[in-house]
Amino acid sequence: AQSVTQLGSHVSVSEGALVLLRCNYSSSVPPYLFWYVQYPNQGLQLLLKYTSAATLVKGINGFEAEFKKSETSFHLTKPSAHMSDAAEYFCAVSDRQAGTALIFGKGTTLSVSS
Amino acid sequence: EAGVAQSPRYKIIEKRQSVAFWCNPISGHATLYWYQQILGQGPKLLIQFQNNGVVDDSQLPKDRFSAERLKGVDSTLKIQPAKLEDSAVYLCASGWSSDSPLHFGNGTRLTVT
Numbered sequence: 001a002q003s004v005t006q007l008g009s010h011v012s013v014s015e016g017a018l019v020l021l022r023c024n025y026s027s028s029v030p031p032y033l034f035w036y037v038q039y040p041n042q043g044l045q046l047l048l049k050y051t052s053a054a055t056l057v058k059g060i061n062g063f064e065a066e067f068k069k070s071e072t073s074f075h076l077t078k079p080s081a082h083m084s085d086a087a088e089y090f091c092a093v094s095d096r097q098a099g100t101a102l103i104f105g106k107g108t109t110l111s112v113s114s
Numbered sequence: 115e116a117g118v119a120q121s122p123r124y125k126i127i128e129k130r131q132s133v134a135f136w137c138n139p140i141s142g143h144a145t146l147y148w149y150q151q152i153l154g155q156g157p158k159l160l161i162q163f164q165n166n167g168v169v170d171d172s173q174l175p176k177d178r179f180s181a182e183r184l185k186g187v188d189s190t191l192k193i194q195p196a197k198l199e200d201s202a203v204y205l206c207a208s209g210w211s212s213d214s215p216l217h218f219g220n221g222t223r224l225t226v227t
Contacts, residue, residue: 042220043207043221
């Protein structure tokens with residue numbers, strides 16, 4: 001069965017600092033991988049997705065993630081945090097062959113201080 | 115394009131009562147999903163539709179939850195009777211196909227007292 005593990009339920013950074021949110025996946029087949037962001041009282045918004053075209057994926061709002069098969073990881077990074085980045089971030093996986101629905105991690109809350 | 119519409123935004127009911135949620139997906143999207151998001155957790159899939167057929171309902175508590183997608187467009191999710199542990203945000207999402215990114219609605223926040 002597929003699953004994702006997000007290390008750290010809460011990450012705090014200063015404005016302008018590097019953002020690193022960790023995600024490890026478990027899958028017996030090459031998966032599709034996603035990062036979503038959720039602002040308070042809103043639905044989830046797609047940040048970026050990995051579908052095997054390139055291991056380094058660039059998303060919206062300056063975020064990017066790198067797929068590392070050897071480490072079964074798909075960590076999310078942003079070089080310089082902005083106050084508006086404060087939100088809940090979810091990593092998700094799906095089985096590309098079976099067309100299954102997304103399975104989400106438990107989420108990481110990002111706090112940004114000035 | 116218009117996003118995924120959900121209603122109501124908030125609902126408060128007492129345990130053992132029934133409740134229904136409505137979802138209007140993005141026009142043309144074949145797949146529709148209902149997720150349950152309990153406070154502090156990631157969304158958990160309840161049911162997946164492909165057009166008006168059910169693809170996966172293995173995690174739907176069928177003794178109390180039901181969902182339908184008539185004509186392959188709008189969908190309703192019903193809980194009857196509700197339990198305290200059903201308090202959560204119910205998210206609807208849609209996509210062009212099963213391997214395309216999902217577009218989420220803003221959700222319905224259910225409180226069961």
